[in-house]
Amino acid sequence: MRYMFGHGKALLLGLAILGGTLAVGGVLVVWSGLVPISASSGHWPVTRWFLHFAMRNAVETRASGIKAPALSDPALVLKGAGHYATGCMPCHGAPGKPQSLIVQQMTPKPPLLSQRVHEWTPEQLFWIVKHGVKFTAMPAWVSLQREDEIWAVVAFLQELPRLSPERYEHLAYGERDDADAGGEAATGSLRALGEPLGPLVAHCTRCHGADGRGRGSGAFPKLAGQSETYLWTSLLAYAEGERNSGIMQPIAAELSETEMRTLAAHYAGQENAASQPASHQANADEPAAATADSASIARGRDIARRGVPGQGVPSCVDCHGPRSGPSNPHYPRLAGQYADYLALQLSLFKSETRGGTPYVRIMHSAAKGLNETQIRDLANYYSSLAPDLGHQPEAVPSE
Ligand code: HEC
Ligand code: HEC
Ligand code: HEC
Structure with a gap:
């Protein structure tokens, strides 16, 4: 008994000395500036494996209490696609849109999501998109309260692996092509706004439509004919973080006050003609808003x-x-x-x-x-x- 006790003590002492040496050694290495932090050197395969292993297990545990709502609504997919093009595509690429060379030099490199989505459940995707991943460039959602918007992105991610470049282009950029092909609403208003605001409106058009009527599905509000004061004070509210939206806040935060007022005047001046059922659905595959009883x-x-x-x-x-x-x-x-x-x-x-x-x-x-x-x-x-x-x-x- 005594012999075993002495043996155990010696072992403990040995472990303590080893631990201490490693800790001091670790501090010395960090202090000396020899830790390999360069993105250019990438990760060793074992490091890459270990980090992904840790991330996967953490996500599985954290997402276990979450329950996905119904995600099949095409309007949700459309809303998610609109945001994906601004908030995710620059890092993760999209069908027909390869990752930039600069992004490819990141460590870890953002994966091409169409090849990864199937590895995760909707709940796990929700958790990743909401919270992001520490020590990588993967950001958290801008507005944590807006879980409905995060689910819209998840609804889109589920469609992503099946999307052709044309279908992606249509979902994320909407009527751009139709407008080029002679949508008078777009050309007329762009001309009226003058050069500097043209590209700005083109950005809004992706989601709110060239005619300001929100692309027909209810995913995006109609702005046409809305009160000008309400429009610009709402843009200000998004920009200042008074109104929560992970989709609109980043967009509004980049506008100057003059741009907000000009855009508000532009949309307030657009005609919001009486409800346009099928005739407005220029693209038959765009979901129509449901009609009520x-x-x-x-x-x-x-x-x-x-x-x-x-x-x-x-x-x-x-x-x-x-x-x-x-x-x-x-x-x-x-x-x-x-x-x-x-x-x-x-x-x-x-x-x-x-x-x-x-x-x-x-x-x-x-x-x-x-x-x-x-x-x-x-x-x-x-x-x-x-x-x-x-x-x-x-x-x-x-x-
Ligand atoms: C600034 C670049 C950047 C942006 C913007 C970004 N991500 Fe990421 N994302 C990353 C990186 C880097 C990783 C890899 C993290 C890792 O290896 O653990 C990642 C990982 C992911 C993963 C996990 C993939 C896997 O199998 O490991 C998902 C899902 C994801 N991102 C979705 C999104 C969505 C959706 C958006 C937009 C709302 C987005 N990301 C925006 C950089 C980015
Ligand atoms: C990626 C898609 C997208 C783009 C691009 C976009 N919006 Fe929005 N917008 C939305 C969504 C979604 C909402 C509803 C957000 C919410 O729930 O608060 C919204 C809401 C708004 C509102 C509030 C409407 C109301 O009735 O309260 C205004 C104003 C607005 N957007 C203006 C703009 C302007 C101006 C631009 C261009 C600079 C723009 N948006 C670009 C998706 C978009
Ligand atoms: C005393 C005036 C007042 C009354 C009464 C009122 N509202 Fe409002 N409502 C507002 C104001 C002001 C806003 C703008 C809030 C903001 O975004 O700052 C608003 C915004 C809204 C919006 C959001 C519109 C958008 O484009 O995002 C809806 C929907 C709405 N109200 C519905 C209702 C309904 C339904 C009722 C009755 C049950 C109601 N309101 C009663 C003043 C009022």
Whole structure:
């Protein structure tokens, strides 16, 4: 017993000395500046294997409590594609878009995602895109609150391996080609804006459409005919981090105030013609926003006019129309906006995830008492109105 004890002690002592020597040695190597930190030398295969092993295990553990929502909605894929082109493609490449030579000199090098996506579950992809990967260039999502946007990117990633270069181009850049082929809305407005803003608008066009009507699916809001004041104060809110969106914040943060005001004037001046069903779907494969049933619209109209007193919900028409007389330019127009977009914004207000202009608190309290059905009904109602109706007395006969 005693013999074993002495033996154990000696072993412990030996280990302590070894550990100490290694630690001191390690500090000396770091201190001497001999640690191989150059990206040019790459990783040894064993280091690469070890780092990926550690990353894979960490992601598997962290993602285990997450549950993916339904991801098959084509509007989600479209939204994710729009962001992928700005936020991911420069590092990861895309169908028909190889990685730049500069990115290829990074260590670790960002992988070509179309070859990797199948190795991960949607939940694991969600975790990686949300949190990023430390000690690599893989960034976290700009707005951690906007998990709905991160799921949109995951929905797109799942489609990525199957996309041809043409299909990717169409999803991510939209009507660019159609506009070049003579979309008057695009050429007319670009001319009006003059040279310096041309490329800026071309950027917005990818998602919001050359005509400012949001490409038909509800993934992107219509801007055409929106209040100019609301448009530019919203851009400012994104730029200053007052309104959360991992998609719009980085875009707005790069605009000067003059550019914001000019872009707002541009979109406010565009005609938001009465709802355009099939005829507006220039590209038949672009998903169309769903149409709502009339019972839901009628319930929505009721709430919009009278509110829900028992739930602390005010009426909406005084601020958002339909109404006669001038309306406050800080209150956005809702008539003719996509129902899915309106419903998403109301849910974000309800959970106070959506910030906005200095007036946003009005909406936090207005939306707090709404339940999911009422949100859907209100969204369907406002979306069903002709855009120019929003600020006139309602012509539609009541119940
Ligand atoms: C600045 C460059 C950069 C940007 C921008 C970037 N990534 Fe990455 N990403 C990386 C690097 C580097 C890795 C490798 C990390 C590693 O080896 O652990 C990576 C890894 C990944 C992985 C894990 C792939 C695998 O199998 O190891 C996914 C998924 C991913 N990125 C998705 C995205 C998405 C989606 C976006 C856009 C929202 C994005 N990345 C933006 C650099 C970038
Ligand atoms: C990658 C796609 C994408 C691009 C490019 C883009 N947007 Fe957006 N935009 C969106 C999405 C998605 C939203 C909704 C975000 C949210 O939920 O807050 C949005 C919202 C907005 C809003 C708020 C609308 C409202 O009713 O509250 C404005 C204003 C806006 N964008 C202007 C612009 C301008 C101007 C540009 C060009 C400089 C631009 N966007 C470029 C995707 C895009
Ligand atoms: C007292 C005025 C007022 C009332 C009442 C009001 N709102 Fe609003 N609403 C606003 C303002 C101001 C904003 C802009 C918030 C921001 O982004 O800063 C807004 C924004 C919105 C938006 C977002 C639009 C977009 O383009 O992103 C929706 C949707 C909306 N309101 C729906 C409603 C509904 C439904 C009701 C009734 C239950 C309602 N509002 C009641 C003032 C009001």
